[in-house]
Amino acid sequence: MTTQDFIQIILYFTLLIGLTPILGNFMFKVFTGEKHFLLPVFGRLERWTYSFSGINPEEESNWKSYTIHLLLFNLTGFIFLFLIQIFQAQMPLNPANLPNVSWHSAFNTSVSFMTNTNWQGYAGETTLSYFVQMIGLTVQNFVSAATGIAVLLALVRGLSRKSTDQLGSFWTDLTRSTLYVLLPLSILFSVVLVGQGVVQNFKTYETVQTVQGATQVIPQGPAASQIAIKQIGTNGGGYFNANSAHPFENPTPLSNFLEMLMILLIPAALTYTYGKMVGSTRQGWTIFTAMLILLLIGLSISLYAEYSSNAIFGKLPLMEGKETRFGITNSILWSTTTTAASNGSVNAMHDSLSPLAGMVAMINLMLGEVIFGGVGAGLYGMVIFVILTVFIAGLMVGRTPEYLGKKIQKFEVQMAIIAVLAPNLVILLFAALASVTAPGLTGLNNAGPHGLSEILYAYSSAAGNNGSAFAGLNANTVFYNLTLGAGMLIGRFGIIVPVLAIAGSMAKKNITPTSAGTFHTDNWLFLGLLIAVILIVGGLTHFPALSLGPISEHLLMNKGITF
Amino acid sequence: MKTLFLSIKIFFFFTVLTGILYPLLVTGIVQLTFPAQANGSLILKNNQVIGSELIGQRFDSIIYFSSRPSAIAYNPMPSGGSNFGLTNAKLKHSVDSIRSQFIIFNQLDNDTSIPAEMLFESASGLDPHISQKAALLQVDRIVKARNFNSDTRQQIIQGVKNMTEAPQLLFLGEERINVLVLNIELDKIATTNHTNTIN
Known part of the structure; x- marks a missing residue:
């Protein structure tokens, strides 16, 4: 690595840390209904949303109604997206005359975009029309991210309110997240991206005679508007098949740097918003620091693995599946951040990463997408681990565990355990099923331990609602489309429902004032415990599978063995 | 049932806003400011x-x-x-x-x-x-x-x-x-x- 590589990494994290309180504070104002500078511009849109839909923004609901509103809204989106895909050929804005999508692929894609996963079994440029990309996918990019923020807000209200069963209004949370945070940032960022070379038009694909006289079809489309929100909303679903490795999706090192920054921007800033909303920014920074430390550990291991020589290619830089303009450092910084946040966009092919760098990406998914994680989703997932940590610490000292003055009791711990187990169950059971059945094994692109890694990665990505892939796996089959679709649903709602239940039960409790016996959750001791709990839970669950996949591949690679 | 209609209406509203108006607005801005890049x-x-x-x-x-x-x-x-x-x-x-x-x-x-x-x-x-x-x-x-x-x-x-x-x-x-x-x-x-x- 050169000095320039280190400068880029330092610049990246400096900007991220600097922007966290700025955007975090702005979002605090938005979500608590304070005045902010976007109200004069977008305030009217908010009022129109409510009057058009017949919503009373003042009307709050308890956790059960909040959950029902959320589920119905998501179901509506799913059905709409499914229908416009299977009837794509009858819809407008389809200059490439793409045919109807198969039912199982449409099911998978609809679930995928509704759950903020953006796993893609299809190739964008040869499967989906401009109509579906815009009216179907771009919309879900916004509202699935807003759904994640809404769940987080309900949880925060549960933690900071007392003796009530009201958690706020899902409709208001959804609307404000979309109108004041996601939409303005996306408009701004789309324009910047086009300035760097991302396409944004409605022209037909351009067929050209190349310099050497061959024919090349150059795809077009309204790409920038979708790419901006897929980075900002931790969605990650590419407009083109190669995602942000495609020169039209990520043309320059600057576009790359900004797209990478957008991956973590909102998840990071939300920790600050969280701190302000629970009444102590230290609580927010503690969580931020835990996330940052876990991210930096992963990044260091990945960079070390990629820059090490190996017995197969010697000292040759590992440029397979990487772009010249990004090189190794930017590819690894991206692969680590995109898997830590449940973004899942890629600028290099993860299937071709060195075994340990691929493993770090996989571990980021397996830990439950809590290292910054998805917009909203990462933080509420992290609060689940905070509750577990407080509970375990309580057991050790023999006191009733408390978090932010609220007693953690049987119900909260049960719900937290469900939220931790649901995605892990998906990963282990489905990956085991795919590894021993013909429909699972026929999709493999690589033999040996790397084949297992492809399967393991796919289900980890689905369960973590990440969406990135070891893309050699041919997953556009009935088997993979259905099992991965089920995995995404369990990984999303298997966490959201328990989290909302915890929010509902916490809201009812009283807040105990801080005393000499209070176990503090905003210091280094707690931070260390939290990181330990995350790593132990993840390690105990996944080490056996990882040792058969990436770890044995790494050892075999260093003996020069190929498959 | 009331909630279902409500969610369909708000979904429709966001579809128009983020699925149609947003891409059109961006297209309009960039076709004026960066036409060469926007067109490939x-x-x-x-x-x-x-x-x-x-x-x-x-x-x-x-x-x-x-x-x-x-x-x-x-x-x-x-x-x-x-x-x-x-x-x-x-x-x-x-x-x-x-x-x-x-x-x-x-x-x-x-x-x-x-x-x-x-x-x-x-x-x-x-x-x-x-x-x-x-x-x-x-x-x-x-x-x-x-x-x-x-x-x-x-x-x-x-x-x-x-x-x-x-x-x-x-x-x-x-x-x-x-x-x-x-x-x-x-x-x-x-x-x-x-x-x-x-x-």
Whole structure:
């Protein structure tokens, strides 16, 4: 690595840390209904949303109604997206005359975009029309991210309110997240991206005679508007098949740097918003620091693995599946951040990463997408681990565990355990099923331990609602489309429902004032415990599978063995 | 039931807003501010589109700078890489054979160190760039194939150096050179020199 590589990494994290309180504070104002500078511009849109839909923004609901509103809204989106895909050929804005999508692929894609996963079994440029990309996918990019923020807000209200069963209004949370945070940032960022070379038009694909006289079809489309929100909303679903490795999706090192920054921007800033909303920014920074430390550990291991020589290619830089303009450092910084946040966009092919760098990406998914994680989703997932940590610490000292003055009791711990187990169950059971059945094994692109890694990665990505892939796996089959679709649903709602239940039960409790016996959750001791709990839970669950996949591949690679 | 209607209405509202108005607004803004980029950074020659500056093309002819190996042979429908893992025997085999082909094709010494991007396939299959070193290794082969004299050879080497892009904003990304733009420039040099000889 050169000095320039280190400068880029330092610049990246400096900007991220600097922007966290700025955007975090702005979002605090938005979500608590304070005045902010976007109200004069977008305030009217908010009022129109409510009057058009017949919503009373003042009307709050308890956790059960909040959950029902959320589920119905998501179901509506799913059905709409499914229908416009299977009837794509009858819809407008389809200059490439793409045919109807198969039912199982449409099911998978609809679930995928509704759950903020953006796993893609299809190739964008040869499967989906401009109509579906815009009216179907771009919309879900916004509202699935807003759904994640809404769940987080309900949880925060549960933690900071007392003796009530009201958690706020899902409709208001959804609307404000979309109108004041996601939409303005996306408009701004789309324009910047086009300035760097991302396409944004409605022209037909351009067929050209190349310099050497061959024919090349150059795809077009309204790409920038979708790419901006897929980075900002931790969605990650590419407009083109190669995602942000495609020169039209990520043309320059600057576009790359900004797209990478957008991956973590909102998840990071939300920790600050969280701190302000629970009444102590230290609580927010503690969580931020835990996330940052876990991210930096992963990044260091990945960079070390990629820059090490190996017995197969010697000292040759590992440029397979990487772009010249990004090189190794930017590819690894991206692969680590995109898997830590449940973004899942890629600028290099993860299937071709060195075994340990691929493993770090996989571990980021397996830990439950809590290292910054998805917009909203990462933080509420992290609060689940905070509750577990407080509970375990309580057991050790023999006191009733408390978090932010609220007693953690049987119900909260049960719900937290469900939220931790649901995605892990998906990963282990489905990956085991795919590894021993013909429909699972026929999709493999690589033999040996790397084949297992492809399967393991796919289900980890689905369960973590990440969406990135070891893309050699041919997953556009009935088997993979259905099992991965089920995995995404369990990984999303298997966490959201328990989290909302915890929010509902916490809201009812009283807040105990801080005393000499209070176990503090905003210091280094707690931070260390939290990181330990995350790593132990993840390690105990996944080490056996990882040792058969990436770890044995790494050892075999260093003996020069190929498959 | 009331909630269901409500969720359909608000979903419809957001579909219009984020699925129609938002992309249209962005399209409107960028078609005014960055029309060339928004439409694909297309390169015209005699009023014919011959490619996009951003999308790499396949170059395997002896008179052009070669582009990177591509898993999709630079056909963008759809884009993508090989997705071979490092322990995949096909990858090792492919790198070895590309290396020996590159050495024979460019008449280099057997122990020449070849830049990695010329041996490995890119992520998109459309990577428009190679390193300056990879371009310079190919100059002599092109000069010979095109019967250029030593002045033109110097001109090309200078051209490669001038066209190399430094990391953006001093330290973002890698040093690189755009193969398509370079080859178009090469054709221009060939035409001017040809005209000079006739004169």
